[in-house]
Amino acid sequence: MNMVKHGFDIVDKATFRSGMSRFGSTVNVVTTRYGGKRYGFTASAVCSVSDTPATLLVCINRANSCFHAFENARHFCVNTLMPGHEDISNVFAGKPPTADRFMLGDWREGLTGTPVLVNASVSFECELDKAVDEATHRILFGRVIDVRENEDRATLLYCMRRYLKG
Structure with a gap:
């Protein structure tokens, strides 16, 4: 089903996903603690918003x-x-x-109790500032309260549906 908005056809899901696969991005695992349990998901939809105050955003599928x-x-x-x-x-x-996604990697508690990957390229611990729903996703805006950088600055990248070494 094509939707019409402002006189233009909206591209279909497959075409959009194919085009977006060409966006190279860092590979991130976003984590939290809730109800005494650890949770996390892999995300490529992460970016900086501002450095004053230090803020980033993450998109999660609802x-x-x-x-x-x-x-x-x-x-x-x-x-x-x-x-x-x-x-x-x-x-x-x-x-x-898998029932326990944290079985891989060396995880420690951050300042707020959130799981932090010890040997991540960089970890940004955030306090949720606001959340906005858009289509199938929620955009989480986080104020950065701690940054941990690894001396080895290599970053895992993902593009064209495969991992690249950056």
């Missing part, structure tokens, strides 16, 4: 199995993965599904 935790949690952490973390990315993306 159909995601851990959405309820992010909907109710006050803090989250964006852990940018490094080459060699492909298995961590896949597990948090639900490939394969």
Whole structure:
């Protein structure tokens, strides 16, 4: 079904997804703690918003199995993965599904109790400032309260539906 808006046809889902696969991006695992449990998902839709105050945004699909935790949690952490973390990315993306996504990697509690990947390229611990729903997703705006950088600055990238080493 094509939708018409302002006289232009909106592209179909397959065409849009194919075009978006050409956007190279960092691979991130976004984590939180809610109800005494750890939750996380793999995200490429992460970007800076401002440096004054330090703010970033993350997009989460509202159909995601851990959405309820992010909907109710006050803090989250964006852990940018490094080459060699492909298995961590896949597990948090639900490939394969697993009860404990935190079985891979060395996780510690951050300032707010959110899970922080010890050897991430960089981790941004955030306090939720606001959330906005758009189509199938929720955009989480987080004020950055802590940054942890790894001396090895390599970052895992994803483009054209495959991992690249950056």
